[in-house]
Amino acid sequence: MKIHVTDQDGQKHDLDAIEGWQVMEIIRDYGLLIKAECGGSCCCATCHVYVDDAWLDKLYDMRDDEDDMLDETFDREDNSRLSCQLIMSEELDGLTLTLAESAKP
Amino acid sequence: MSERHVTDVIIIGAGPCGLFTVFELGLLDLKCHLVDILDRPGGQCAELYPEKPIYDIPAYPVISGQDLTDRLMEQIEPFNPTFHFSQMASSIQKSDNGNWELTTDFDTVLEAPVIVIAAGGGSFMPKKPPIPNLENFEGESVFYAVRQMDAFKDHDLVIAGGGDSALDWTLNLQPLVKSLTLVHRRDDFRAHPDSVNKMRALVDAGKINLVIGNINEVTGEGSQISSLNVKTKDQGDITLNCSRFLAFYGLTMKLGPVAEFGLNLHENLIPVDTEKFQTSEPGIFAVGDINHYPGKLKLILSGFHEAALMAQEAFRIIHPDKKLRFQYTTSSSDLQKKLGVKDDEKAA
Numbered sequence: 001m002k003i004h005v006t007d008q009d010g011q012k013h014d015l016d017a018i019e020g021w022q023v024m025e026i027i028r029d030y031g032l033l034i035k036a037e038c039g040g041s042c043c044c045a046t047c048h049v050y051v052d053d054a055w056l057d058k059l060y061d062m063r064d065d066e067d068d069m070l071d072e073t074f075d076r077e078d079n080s081r082l083s084c085q086l087i088m089s090e091e092l093d094g095l096t097l098t099l100a101e102s103a104k105p
Numbered sequence: 106m107s108e109r110h111v112t113d114v115i116i117i118g119a120g121p122c123g124l125f126t127v128f129e130l131g132l133l134d135l136k137c138h139l140v141d142i143l144d145r146p147g148g149q150c151a152e153l154y155p156e157k158p159i160y161d162i163p164a165y166p167v168i169s170g171q172d173l174t175d176r177l178m179e180q181i182e183p184f185n186p187t188f189h190f191s192q193m194a195s196s197i198q199k200s201d202n203g204n205w206e207l208t209t210d211f212d213t214v215l216e217a218p219v220i221v222i223a224a225g226g227g228s229f230m231p232k233k234p235p236i237p238n239l240e241n242f243e244g245e246s247v248f249y250a251v252r253q254m255d256a257f258k259d260h261d262l263v264i265a266g267g268g269d270s271a272l273d274w275t276l277n278l279q280p281l282v283k284s285l286t287l288v289h290r291r292d293d294f295r296a297h298p299d300s301v302n303k304m305r306a307l308v309d310a311g312k313i314n315l316v317i318g319n320i321n322e323v324t325g326e327g328s329q330i331s332s333l334n335v336k337t338k339d340q341g342d343i344t345l346n347c348s349r350f351l352a353f354y355g356l357t358m359k360l361g362p363v364a365e366f367g368l369n370l371h372e373n374l375i376p377v378d379t380e381k382f383q384t385s386e387p388g389i390f391a392v393g394d395i396n397h398y399p400g401k402l403k404l405i406l407s408g409f410h411e412a413a414l415m416a417q418e419a420f421r422i423i424h425p426d427k428k429l430r431f432q433y434t435t436s437s438s439d440l441q442k443k444l445g446v447k448d449d450e451k452a453a
Contacts, residue, residue, distance in 0.1 A: 037153070037226055037357065037358050038149070038153045038154060041153070041154050041157045043153040043154045043157065044153060044355075044357070045355075046357070064295075067293075068267075068268075068295040071267060071290050071291065071295075072232065072354055072355040074232075074234055074235045074354070075235075076290075105373075
């Protein structure tokens with residue numbers, strides 16, 4: 001299982017993904033620049049990512065608290081998500097996303 | 106406003122590790138003053154996840170951030186620590202008598218032989234919107250917090266944000282100002298519903314102006330703001346004339362002035378030894394998420410352990426002539442007395 005992540009410098013990385021993990025944890029464990037200051041409890045917006053359009057429909061809809069938190073970022077787009085709220089599963093094998101500038105530590 | 110206190114130990118940060126540090130030092134009869142940028146104890150537990158459950162606190166299968174904070178406050182109550190809230194530790198220096206002197210951004214000066222840095226991920230600082238040149242106006246006509254309401258009296262005020270801070274100050278400042286415009290990204294507010302209702306009533310009564318959009322430009326002269334540009338979906342660009350701007354876009358953690366204390370740093374963390382948890386400066390310790398050593402895990406329980414060991418060395422520094430006797434709270438009547446245990450509560 002893989003996810004494909006473009007970092008803030010435009011570099012592409014293929015990460016081994018683990019079922020059941022938050023996508024944020026997979027990115028952090030790999031060592032890319034992701035602050036995730038609340039540790040994955042949807043209480044900040046520092047694991048902000050842009051999900052490739054092709055994958056948007058495959059994700060669960062965001063809850064209100066994720067929506068609220070994303071509002072605290074200044075670089076929100078229509079395809080913005082918090083990667084701590086994306087849980088890795090078979091269906092997301094190949095998930096492609098880009099790290100937001102506001103996720104930098 | 107300037108105050109001066111002399112104590113045994115200064116603790117920077119009143120999160121769980123800072124609070125438990127008071128307990129471990131208290132058992133050794135050491136008095137503490139704590140400084141925290143937030144207006145209440147708990148650190149990340151209070152600010153980021155008061156309601157979220159934590160599952161890895163020993164003996165608590167589940168406890169919320171707020172409950173953990175409340176329990177720790179109860180546990181350290183016998184030691185009567187002094188808190189300096191809403192203040193940031195801005196600098197430290199060695200005084201002539203060999204003690205450390207810490208100065209806050211409110212000019213409070215604390216003097217002690219020992220400083221413990223328990224600052225977690227750093228200071229909670231306001232998030233600043235990426236509006237070009239906004240910094241030119243900060244502190245004069247653009248603010249991220251309200252310290253004195255009078256500073257906004259009779260002004261044309263713009264408030265930005267959708268959370269409790271933005272709504273609370275909208276309601277509190279409205280009677281004082283000349284005009285007030287609230288700007289939020291979308292027409293949905295996560296502040297307390299009661300505040301949102303009150304705000305909407307004021308909008309309906311024509312007492313405040315509500316604009317949905319993104320602020321992207323500021324104009325003014327010198328440090329005096331004169332207008333903000335808001336990009337809206339329905340009405341295009343709107344110019345808001347104003348003389349004060351308050352932005353509430355949430356908080357983020359930054360290491361802040363601790364980085365300038367002259368301590369060795371390792372990727373924004375403070376390296377310590379694993380016997381005393383002392384930094385590169387004798388008498389300055391670091392516990393909890395902010396420290397670094399081989400094998401470090403950022404867990405609350407690691408910080409508790411670090412506080413206990415650190416306290417032993419703090420005692421030796423403060424009382425070089427006294428012998429440190431290790432005692433258990435279960436058996437030592439001396440410790441139980443300090444904790445305020447009453448005779449009838451003791452085990453038979």
